[in-house]
Amino acid sequence: MTEASGRGGQPSPPTPRVRLVDVAREAGLSKTTVSAALNGTGRLSPEVREKARETARRMGYRPNATARQLRAGRARLIGYVVGEFAATPWTFLESPYFARLTGATAATALRRGYAVVLLPAGSLQSEWADLSLDAVVVADPVADDPVVEGLLAAGIPVFTDRSVEGLPGAYWVDVDAGGAVREALDHLWQQGSRRPVLVVPDSTTRFHTEVDAAHREWCAAHDLPERAVRVAEAGNGPVVQGVETALTGEGRDRPDALLVVAEASPPLVLEAARRHGYEVPDDLLVVLVSEDATALHTQPPVTTLSLRPEAVAEAGVEHLVAVLEHGRREPAGTLVPTRLDVRASSVRPRA
Amino acid sequence: MTEASGRGGQPSPPTPRVRLVDVAREAGLSKTTVSAALNGTGRLSPEVREKARETARRMGYRPNATARQLRAGRARLIGYVVGEFAATPWTFLESPYFARLTGATAATALRRGYAVVLLPAGSLQSEWADLSLDAVVVADPVADDPVVEGLLAAGIPVFTDRSVEGLPGAYWVDVDAGGAVREALDHLWQQGSRRPVLVVPDSTTRFHTEVDAAHREWCAAHDLPERAVRVAEAGNGPVVQGVETALTGEGRDRPDALLVVAEASPPLVLEAARRHGYEVPDDLLVVLVSEDATALHTQPPVTTLSLRPEAVAEAGVEHLVAVLEHGRREPAGTLVPTRLDVRASSVRPRA
DNA sequence: TATTGGTGCGGGAACGTTCCCGCACAAGAC
DNA sequence: GTCTTGTGCGGGAACGTTCCCGCACCAATA
Known part of the structure; x- marks a missing residue:
């Protein structure tokens, strides 16, 4: 195998990844047009739209999510942390309740276009400071949870249980x-x-x-x-x-x-x-x-x-999306019945 | 509460978030200088460095992770998916082994500066196409796993078990x-x-x-x-x-x-x-x-x-970091003993 | 024929950061 | 006093995308 590109011994990536401009150039269009074509926006003739799409497909174009996020101002990323087990940061996953809550949260969130990142309980936010989370779900916080307080101070919306009732920026879903x-x-x-x-x-x-x-x-x-x-x-x-x-x-x-x-x-x-x-x-x-x-x-x-962790997760994510995307602050909470x-x-x- | 900023009825964010330029202006410095001060790089006098840091702290500056990622070209985000339970995408978390593997992966990754996003088993990559993952961990793939193949085709490094031995771009950790x-x-x-x-x-x-x-x-x-x-x-x-x-x-x-x-x-x-x-x-x-x-x-x-899921996770993440950051391709795999x-x-x- | 209105596409800025430069100035060498 | 070397800081481009515009063109109206 020969070193294809780059000077020196860097681990040069095999393919420099195809960008929007590359597709545009190849199709003889502008990046604006290609972007509109792929996103289904703008005023474009059907032929041009199809041409752009075809070219993108042929070249294996995959949009750069980071650039999108930067432009959009939101990362579509939400953190997930369990408050109660701060001493033993990961054992919560071994509890069937939290396991199912976690899975359901991730599934529902992904369906709404948000990805869930797993955070260790009890760690300071310094550990995930460079993560650009749109919101954080705190499952089962302890009373006056420092994690919750830190998040709110940083301006990150928090979704958790009823113990935060009244705190601005905090929303809750709880079981009855x-x-x-x-x-x-x-x-x-x-x-x-x-x-x-x-x-x-x-x-x-x-x-x-x-x-x-x-x-x-x-x-x-x-x-x-x-x-x-x-x-x-x-x-x-x-x-x-x-x-x-x-x-x-x-x-x-x-x-x-x-x-x-x-x-x-x-x-x-x-x-x-x-x-x-x-x-x-x-x-x-x-x-x-x-x-x-x-x-x-x-x-x-x-x-x-x-x-009913699945119901809790669903209600929570639903609420989260409503707040994040439509700015709905009301209601502040929901109560899920048990079974x-x-x-x-x-x-x-x-x- | 009065509408502070923005025209019309948009849910105007309370604080527009402080950027690097804001800190720079406040401190009477350039963004370059402040950036260098905060990152500990560049040639700066101790006074200026301290001044920049103090101002940033006082203003509550938190760097925008997305912009960093765009600049750096890497998102420091890795996906985590379990291959075997494709039919019931989330039940794997209820298995103690996978629960601990998942938790340990997330913890180790975070310690190395990577965040783990939870992905549903068996889903096509279309579901997480707009996620800019640096790599994906596939726990327990089935034979000739389509998920693995899709990922490799997309140029995303895959870390999984020994069944992928020989595939370029795939690395493995396995239990004996x-x-x-x-x-x-x-x-x-x-x-x-x-x-x-x-x-x-x-x-x-x-x-x-x-x-x-x-x-x-x-x-x-x-x-x-x-x-x-x-x-x-x-x-x-x-x-x-x-x-x-x-x-x-x-x-x-x-x-x-x-x-x-x-x-x-x-x-x-x-x-x-x-x-x-x-x-x-x-x-x-x-x-x-x-x-x-x-x-x-x-x-x-x-x-x-x-x-020993913790040991497996640790070895896997270690390997992942080595490949991603130093371009080490060798060894392709590790074998973890059981207990x-x-x-x-x-x-x-x-x- | 001159004016309007609408359509199809492209130019360029912006998102917030990092990093390559270049510039000004000071200190030392001859 | 001139030339070199080094230090401290700032300007500006770049990352890849989206979106606000503006421009050219065409058809319809007066």
């Missing part, structure tokens, strides 16, 4: 956490549970505080004592341990239903219940807030409460 | 699939297994064909019959069913060890084994090729063979 808890507890009540116990992480996210509040209210309304186990952190280890704590009551303290509002592996929770001598669903009804697909394959299959998928683990068998 | 299988089988053999059975998806990825080959050779070398169950597709449902098929032997056909080379939920596999009357590890040794963290929390904990994490599920208890 309270409604979800009520729906799940109502379902358990209907199935005859009178001693349900809640397992929930002790986190500062808006979601979890809302879960707490809804649980408290529900218990008061049904004249039941509050039974809740708070686990220090998310993750299967702590949560399963929390489940074990929740299940160690005896006699009248022995719970008859379990509502886990944290991503936990369904089969692991079932295994823990069995270890403590519970038969599911005979002695214990189980509902998990989870997107984990293994819930379908356990025996019995586990009832899950889906936070209870009732399976055998939470249905009291007929005696 | 054969070595992994041998290591796992050797371990089982050492623990006394003489009737191990392999469960593996019937896919066209290089990884799985290599697994097959290594298994065949190992069986021949140890003078054992080949016992393998091929499942039609990945996913917990099919794989667990495959496990059940594998475990339904009787008498001398009854397997004494299970090697699952597919992402499957560890607790689900254990549950399936129990349903078929196996006690793990007494009657059955279990090794799973998986990154699933639930393996740590089952009883007994499950031995896993890690494909066996031995836990109780594959250790024969002393009688």
